[in-house]
Amino acid sequence: MKGCWHKFKSYWKQLPIEGRGSIAVCIPLICLIGTVVAYTVLRQRMVESQNYVDHTNEVLNQSKGSLISILNAETGVRGYFIGRDKALLESYNLALKTLNPTLLGLEQLVKENPVQLQRARLLTQVANYRMNLLRQSVSRVNAGESGTAEVTRARLLNGKQAMDRFRQVISEFEAEEYRLLDLRIRDLQQQQQLNADAMWCGIAIGIIGTILAIRILQELATELRERDIRLRESRNQVEAIVGNIVDGVMVIDPKGKIESFNYAAVKMFGYQPNEVMGWHWRQLLDREAEDTRKLLDYEPDLISKAPPIGQIWQAMGQRKNGELFPIEVSMNSIAFDDDRIAIVRDITDRQQTAAKLQAKAIELAQLNNSLNASNYSLRQTNSELDRFAYITAHDLKAPLRAIASLSEWVEEDLGDSMSEETRSQMQLLRRRVYRMQALLNSLLEYSRAGRTQSPIVTVDVGRSIEKIIQTLAPPDTFSIHITTPMPTFDTRWRPLEQVLTHLIDNAIRHHPTKAGIVEISAIDLGDRYEFSIFDNGDGIEPQFQTRIYTIFQTLKARDLQENIGAGLAIVKKIVTSEGGTIELESMPGKGAIFRFTWLKQPLTIDASTTSPEPRSKTSC
Known part of the structure; x- marks a missing residue:
């Protein structure tokens, strides 16, 4: 959670001040709009709930009205039956006019409720049936018919059953409506309570949003003050730097007039600051020079808009004494109060x-x-x-x-x-x-x-040394060991083969016995390999160790041991030409170790100093 908060604060600080200020203004506005929208929605729902309640009350009033109409009609008919006074049929006649419209209106009111609609239609049927019975009774009275007591009792019983059925149906109908009314009244109360709560929440959120907006605006005001202080300090630093910079620096207003002139510009052009203040900076240029004309063609945009970063123009400047000299001019892309900083450099020496x-x-x-x-x-x-x-x-x-x-x-x-x-x-x-x-x-x-142009191939040095040993065919009593893994790399194999052949051959031929030991090893030195050939022979005296690389130099007389004395000279010449070194470590009686280095990346040999590799050795 803290990490998210720190990320939010970091992102908030990165927003521009205009953006943060807009957000601060929008917060209370959003709260107000949210409150109005919530109130409107809740108010609409409350109105809908009230309409449902009013609708249910109207249904109940209609059902009660229909019941009252039938009761009044029944009372009027009974009075007329007893008193034979047509004035008593007024309620009956009124029921004939109003009952059907009332029942039809009731059906219209409950048409969205299929169960109640069915009950309303049943209510209409029972009411019409009862009214038909009453109509028949009135007709018999008007006709002067009088039946027996049993017939009269049956007619009264039939009317009573019809009326009881009507009361039963209307009771069920009104019971359901009262249930719906209770539900809708409770929903209305909930909506009213929710509306009141939403109003209070909206007021609270509005207050919080206003406080937050005020807090943000206060922080922005503080930041603007601090930024203004830093800007003034930065401007002072820039002015101090400009005053001591080695290039000429001029501050130019939007009209191209000079506002400041540093010491380097004074030395460069020969004018004092008070002499050039208010001049157009073009007055310091030679307008006839081609480079200057190119600069002046671009000059309006250069002053009015931020120039491309790193854009430099060459021109000819003119000193106070009339001397012309080449300069470079660049305009910075940072404006101070719409001013531009022009940097001028004298490029005469360059x-x-x-x-x-x-x-x-x-x-x-x-x-x-x-x-x-x-x-x-x-x-x-x-x-x-x-x-x-x-x-x-x-x-x-x-x-x-x-x-x-x-x-x-x-x-x-x-x-x-x-x-x-x-x-x-x-x-x-x-x-x-x-x-x-x-x-x-x-x-x-x-x-x-x-000097031989040998091709570069991939060489498995270990297998190649084994072939060299087989070619030299040392005595069976001679022991030759490869003590470390040999590398495989791309190089000129022919020169490397010559070096290894001469050194291994020397170790075998100059050994005082036929049961000598030769050990061959290699180590990786990063950009090169170091190969070592050790033998346990007589070794070489220190005073002779520098002579062995001279061609035709031998340590023993040729009559005592047949030897040309060219092998080590050839070895050194090849190793040196391939960018390597060779050295000898030996003590008399303790054998000798020849170490030479070989580059992993072969040198590029100048074709002017090389000759093609012979296809085969010439034997004569």
């Missing part, structure tokens, strides 16, 4: 800055054209370098293959006549040839690392 920016934009466009030309030249150079590297590697590999083949042929031709020393020299020659071939392949792979 236009100068815009001109400088335009010059810089032109210069940047020229530089961009130059850069595009350089990129095109770079693409051409890269293409030529790729062709040169491929041709060079192919042309160098061909003599090397020939040397290896010649050494085998020589060894086959000499057969058993070749000394062991010569045979050893031939084998050393072939090893040097194979090393040279590996150096050329590594050099070609290094030159292409990070």
Whole structure:
């Protein structure tokens, strides 16, 4: 209940003062109209109840009248029978004239009540029957007929039974009417009481409504006074702000004349406030400028109506010394006593800055054209370098293959006549040839690392590492474990495959035993993944940890361990080109951990610095 009351108060406070005042005036008016309507309705019902009572009384009067008419007719006929004086038939003759109209009127009065209507019709039949008996008696008296005592007694008995039947029917009829009369009198009394209660309630509601209206009007008067105070304070604050704002501010009356001029406007135009008071604000503009003419065309609406919020016009202002300068003008949509606040800003510095920016934009466009030309030249150079590297590697590999083949042929031709020393020299020659071939392949792979246009595909890293391990075919005694779930994401698979292959291959080949352990793991760093390859080999001395990423650098002599020394250099180049980092954590005798990061969202590689991915490796 309290929540509903708070909601109502909040909604009431949100209504405009005009609306609340109208409601306050309407409350007593509504109470008055409600009271009048209620009184009218209840009065109408009371009149209807009174009409019902009057109607029932009229029915009773008619029924009594019919009974009296028959009784008078019977009395007159008996007197005439005894005294033979026709003057005694006056009541009988009157009954003949009035009884039927009375009974017909009674039927009309009760026609809405089927039961009473039936009784009224029966009453009419019995009354007519009795009147016929009386008419026969009068006729016999007029004719001078006299019957025996028994006949006379039978006639009297028949008349008495007819009269008793009439009394019985009329008693039932009047009993029902008296019952209806009682009900209608009680309904009339209830309506009268209800009408009186409604009048008192209407008076009470009217008094309450009037008190409520007075209370609301008092609250509105208090709110208007408080609002007027706040408005004056707000106006004072606005005037204080206007006096210290960095833009020029003018208060303009509905005719466009200047009423106030702040300090910033004084500095901007060079006029003192007392010099421009009463001027039309157009006198501060250069009317010949095109932007100014556009503003002046709109100016009548700008002063008379609230301008669009945020609408700004450019124009040319004119200082006291005649100097012209560009300005921006805006009119606020809040009026103080129909006045408008015009805000004027000097945009000379901004236009100068815009001109400088335009010059810089032109210069940047020229530089961009130059850069595009350089990129095109770079693409051409890269293409030529790729062709040169491929041709060079192919042309160098061909003599090397020939040397290896010649050494085998020589060894086959000499057969058993070749000394062991010569045979050893031939084998050393072939090893040097194979090393040279590996150096050329590594050099070609290094030159292409990070510049190959590899498509972006969805990669299941776990399954891919399993395929890499199968390809490397480590000894059965070697243990390689994937210790954490590997991610599946969209990336360039070929470069990632090269990095993982080189690092896992290094861990296997450089392990001092055939029963080493390699552990591969990955963690999610938000926008990238960090992969780790751990091996429990000999580790790397701290002084050598920076040299391992240099191409063709090896930690052991190549005669002791066949190794080109290009794998880690290729790895670092690929990881760096893909926006990642690589680091080594190692202590001698405790193995080594290579950690590298790989972006979830691949970098956009400039086509000018890349070359198409080769369809297949060239083996020579």
